[in-house]
Amino acid sequence: MSRNKIDRRDFMSSSIAAGSSVLLAGEAGAAGSEKNVEPPSSETATAYTGETIQGKKVVSRLNVDDLEVGQKHFLYFRGVEMSGGQHWYVSVVVAKGGRSGKRFTLTSGVHGDEMSSIRTVQTVMDRLDPTQMSGTVMAVLDIARPAVEGMQRRWPNSGRGADLIDMNREWPGDENGASATSRHAGLLFNRLLKPNSDLAIDFHTGTTGLEVAAFLIGDRRLPDVKTMAELYPVGLMWDDPAYPGVLHNAFVDVGIPCFTPEVGAARVLDRDMIALFVEGTLNILKHYGVISGPMGRTANDASMYIGNAAFPIIATHGGLVEFHAKLDDDVKAGQKIAVQRNMFGEIVAEYTTAVGGKLAAYRTDASSDPGNVLAFILFSQPNSVPQDGVHPYSEKSYPE
Ligand SMILES: [Zn+2]
Numbered sequence: 271m272s273r274n275k276i277d278r279r280d281f282m283s284s285s286i287a288a289g290s291s292v293l294l295a296g297e298a299g300a301a302g303s304e305k306n307v308e309p310p311s312s313e314t315a316t317a318y319t320g321e322t323i324q325g326k327k328v329v330s331r332l333n334v335d336d337l338e339v340g341q342k343h344f345l346y347f348r349g350v351e352m353s354g355g356q357h358w359y360v361s362v363v364v365a366k367g368g369r370s371g372k373r374f375t376l377t378s379g380v381h382g383d384e385m386s387s388i389r390t391v392q393t394v395m396d397r398l399d400p401t402q403m404s405g406t407v408m409a410v411l412d413i414a415r416p417a418v419e420g421m422q423r424r425w426p427n428s429g430r431g432a433d434l435i436d437m438n439r440e441w442p443g444d445e446n447g448a449s450a451t452s453r454h455a456g457l458l459f460n461r462l463l464k465p466n467s468d469l470a471i472d473f474h475t476g477t478t479g480l481e482v483a484a485f486l487i488g489d490r491r492l493p494d495v496k497t498m499a500e501l502y503p504v505g506l507m508w509d510d511p512a513y514p515g516v517l518h519n520a521f522v523d524v525g526i527p528c529f530t531p532e533v534g535a536a537r538v539l540d541r542d543m544i545a546l547f548v549e550g551t552l553n554i555l556k557h558y559g560v561i562s563g564p565m566g567r568t569a570n571d572a573s574m575y576i577g578n579a580a581f582p583i584i585a586t587h588g589g590l591v592e593f594h595a596k597l598d599d600d601v602k603a604g605q606k607i608a609v610q611r612n613m614f615g616e617i618v619a620e621y622t623t624a625v626g627g628k629l630a631a632y633r634t635d636a637s638s639d640p641g642n643v644l645a646f647i648l649f650s651q652p653n654s655v656p657q658d659g660v661h662p663y664s665e666k667s668y669p670e
Pocket residue numbers: 380381384438474475476670
C-alpha cells in the first residue's frame with residue numbers, strides 16, 4: 271500500500287507509534303480523497319474497495335440493506351493485511367429476500383480444519399431462493415483464511431517467530447489488536463458480522479485427531495438459543511456458554527443470540543451429518559419466517575440428550591489407545607472407555623469414566639502422549655455442583 275493510500279486504521283496505529291498527530295493528520299486528509307479509504311467504524315454504508323477478485327466484488331464494510339432484493343450476492347470481505355502487503359479475503363454470500371424479515375448470519379471456518387462446517391453452510395445457501403424469502407441470510411464461510419489454507423485449526427502468525435493462534439479465543443477482536451488474528455476478527459466483527467445479524471449460528475466440527483458426535487454447544491438460558499437448538503435433529507447438546515473469546519459469545523455479548531453446532535470430524539465431509547445440520551438450520555429459517563415449507567425432523571425426533579458438564583478423560587501415559595466405546599454410546603460411571611499399550615503391546619493404562627453420560631468426543635489419532643484429552647463424556651451435573659472425583663472440563667478439553 272502506498273503512503274497516499276494509507277487508510278484510517280493505519281493512521282490510528284501509526285499515530286500511536288510515531289507520536290506525531292500533525293504529520294499524520296495531513297496524510298489522513300489526503301487519504302480522504304482516495305477511493306480505497308475505509309470508512310471509520312461509525313459509518314454504516316457498504317464500502318466497495320474498487321477491487322474485483324475472480325469476478326467477485328470486494329467490500330471492506332457491508333450493510334445488507336444496500337444490496338438488491340431477491341438476489342444472491344457473492345462478495346469478498348477484505349480482512350487483515352499480510353506481511354507481503356496483500357490482504358486475506360473472506361468469502362461472503364448474501365441471500366437477500368424480496369420481503370423484509372430477520373437477518374441471519376451463518377459462519378464457518380473460524381478453525382481451518384473444519385470442512386463439514388463450511389459445507390453445511392454452503393448447502394443451506396444452495397437451498398435458498400431469495401425471491402421467495404422474507405429477510406436475509408448471510409454466510410461467511412472461510413473466516414480464518416490462512417488456517418483454512420493450511421487445513422489446520424489455528425492461524426499461523428509471525429509475531430515472535432512461528433506461532434499459531436486459535437482464532438476462536440480472539441473474538442470480538444480488535445482492529446488495532448496485538449496480532450493479525452485479533453485485527454482480522456475485529457474487522458469482521460465490526461464491519462460485517464455485528465451490523466448485519468439479528469440471529470447467528472457459528473458452525474464448527476471436532477478438531478484434527480479428536481472426533482465429536484453431532485452436538486450443539488450453547489446457553490439454553492437464552493430463549494432464542496433454546497428455540498433454535500430444539501429445531502436440530504441431533505442427539506446431544508452441551509448446555510454451556512463455553513469460553514470468553516469464542517465467536518458465539520461475542521455475538522451474545524452484543525445482544526445477538528448465537529450458539530455452535532458441531533458437525534462431526536475435522537478434515538472430512540461427513541455427508542450424513544451435514545444433512546442433519548442443514549435440516550435443522552432450514553427448520554430455524556422456517557420457524558423465524560425467513561423461508562416457508564414443512565418443518566423437518568427436530569430434537570424431539572432425535573431424543574436429544576442435554577448435558578451441562580463434560581468429563582474429560584486425560585491420557586496418563588504414552589502409547590497406542592484403543593477404545594471400548596463408540597461416539598453417542600450411553601456410558602455408566604466406572605465403565606472402561608479405553609486401554610493404552612506401550613510399544614511392546616503391554617497395557618500401560620486403563621481409562622474409565624467417573625460419570626455416567628454420553629460419549630461425545632474421542633481421540634482418533636491412535637497414539638497419544640500423556641496429558642492429551644482422550645475422550646469426553648457429556649453428563650448432567652445437578653446445579654453444576656462438582657461431584658467428588660469429577661473435575662470440571664478445562665479449556666484444553668473443550669472439543670471444538
Ligand atoms: Zn472449531
